[in-house]
Structure formats: structure tokens, C-alpha cells
Amino acid sequence: MIQLARLGLVGFGGVGPQAYHAFVERSGWLSVEDFTELYSVAQALPGANVMNLCAISGDRWFGPLGALAAVASITLPPLVVILVAASAVAHIEHAPRFVGAECAVVAASAGLIFANAYRVFGTIARRRSAAIAIAAVIAAAVVFHALSMPVATLIGLVVGFAVAAAPVRS
Amino acid sequence: MTDPSAVLLQIALRIGGLSLVAVGGGNALIPSLHDQAVTTMHWVTESGFAEAVGLSQAAPGPNMLLMPLIGWQTAGLAGALVALVAFLAPSSTIAILGSRLLVRYEGSRAVTAFKWALRPVAGGLMVSAGIVLVVSAVRTWPPTAAARFAFGVPVGAALLAAAVAYASMRFKWNPLVWLAAAAFIGALAGGV
DSSP: OHHHHHHHHHHHHOSHHHHHIIIIIITOOSOHHHHHHHHHHHHHSSSOHHHHHHHHHHHHHHHHHHHHHHHHHHHHHHHHHHHHHHHHOOSGGGOHHHHHHHHHHHHHHHHHHHHHHHHHHHTOOSSHHHHHHHHHHHHHHHHTTSSOHHHHHHHHHHHHHHHHHSOOOO | OOOHHHHHHHHHHHHHHHHHTOTTOGGGGHHHHHIIIIIISOSSOHHHHHHHHHHHHHSSSOGGGHHHHHHHHHHHHHHHHHHHHHHHHHHHHHHHHHHHHHHHTTTSHHHHHHHHHHHHHHHHHHHHHHHHHHHHHHHTSOHHHHHHOTTHHHHHHHHHHHHHHHHHHHSOOOTHHHHHHHHHHHHHHHTO
């Protein structure tokens, strides 16, 4: 329960790019391997990734009520903040310095995501080159709008499953 | 659109539907939400939608708060809560059931293969999400500055992303440190 209360504070601090720090580095709730596994599941299923991650870990630790508490504590505090901000915000949104800061934060978030991706590949022990090839194709297909994310995810899972289930050549 | 409960029902159904196709995170949903909220249902205006997107990106917390924000603009607090629950309940239920299946059949060959398959997919989606973010940062850069630094902006955004990626792996500090540093740099450069 203390863990769940802390999870609510995590909601203020952030989103996907920060989840690794919150779940692994700061709290020690999950090992790198567990985090990668759960985050991969959360990402492949529909829904917002970190919300899924909270639902899954809350359920594993405390059952369905834990899942509910985890999702509520990560969404409700920032929801209050954002609704207050939406009522209060004047139109500073278009000031160049504000937009510049916002763009830089977006680029920096991309950096945090790249670091997370690097960690994911670090936990793949077998057939790493095949995994990197699949990931590269998926990333290229999505970036160049060749495939939508759900379709790319599905194809990637099927190909990956076939690769992983294929017998190892001795 | 006169009956408030009918509006709430529409929000619940349409945002609940989005929840089920939301693979790849909140940002991937923005175009579909735009179709529903602006083009089809006229819940919000074009500029109201853009404002909500900007706010949900800039404010702390998950980007999926865009859903309740649109609900709030449409139907007040009730709209926000309905949108939040409609977006979270279907996908969270699926996530919990899916994860329980994986635990129950732990160690079976199919689950082992499936878990292996998840990782390249997750890695690929993360890399693409990162690239999309860098591109959107470059596109929304203040036009006056962008005109002066035609090549500086994309290179700067890419360098910033690379620097933050390296720093966050090298030092286990709170990532807010890197985001705050980036905001400072961006505010300096944005006003040039």
C-alpha cells in the first residue's frame, strides 16, 4: 500500500520515458528483466502503456483492487493538475520561449525513450541480431507510415514468435 | 447534443472504442481522437483540440489525460470522468487478463516464445515513438527561430535527444533533471 501511494507521486513526475526510473531505479519494485517483460506486455496490448503497466503490476502484487488503486493513483492527481491548468492557462502557449522549452522537453523525452529501448535490447539473451532486425523493420515501417502501430505490432509478434519457436540449429 | 446523458454515452462508447485499438501509446491515438472529437462528433473545435493536445503534452502526468481533457471541454467534470474511465477500463482489463494468462502458462514453450517476441516489438515501437517525437519537436519549433537555424533545429533536437539518452543511462538521477535542463536550453534558444 505504501508502494501504491508512492506510485501516485510518480504520476506527477511523469510518463512513459520516466517509468523505468520510477519502477526500477528509485523504488526497486522491479528488476530490469521484470520491467522489460511487463513493459513489453503493456506495450503490445491496447491501451496507454504506463497505465497497462500499472494495472498489471498492481494486479500481480495486490489483485484486481491493487490494479484499480494503481491506475487511479497514477491518473487522478495529474488529472486534477491538468484541469486546473486548463481553466487557468492564459495564452502563454504561443510565446516563443515557452514553445522552445516545450519542444526541447519533447526532444529530451525522445532521448529517455531511446535509453529505454537500449535497455530492452540489453535483456535479450538469445538471437539478439534477429530481434534487432525485427525491431528495425517495425520502427522503419511505423516512422514511414507503411504500417499502422497495431498492424506492425501484430506482424512483429507473429514473426518473433516463429523465430523464437523455431528449433535451434546445432 | 441537447441531452447531456446522451453526450456522456457517446463519449463513453467512442473513447472506449479508441481504448481497444490504442496499441503503441497515447500519442499514436491523437489522429483517431481528432476524427472522433472534431470531425465526426463536433465535441470541440479545431483550436480547442490543438490546445488540449498542447496542454496534455506540456503538463505533468501521462499523455492519455488528453482523453479526459476532451471530455471536460465537451461535458464538464462528468465528461472528464466518463472519458477517463471509458479509456482505462477496457484496456486495463485486457492487460490484467493477458498478464494472468502469461503467469499461468509460465515456462510453456508458447509463452517463452511469445515473451521473446514481445521484446523486439517493444524496442521497435519505442525507437519509432522516439523518432516521431524528435520530428514533432522540430516541426513545432518557433517559426522565427526555425527560419534562422534551418539546419540547426533538427540537428539540435537530435543531439539533445542523444545527450539525454546517454546521460540517463550514465547517471541514475531523476529524469526530471534532464527534462528541466532541456526546457532551460529550449527557452534560451526559442527566444533567439
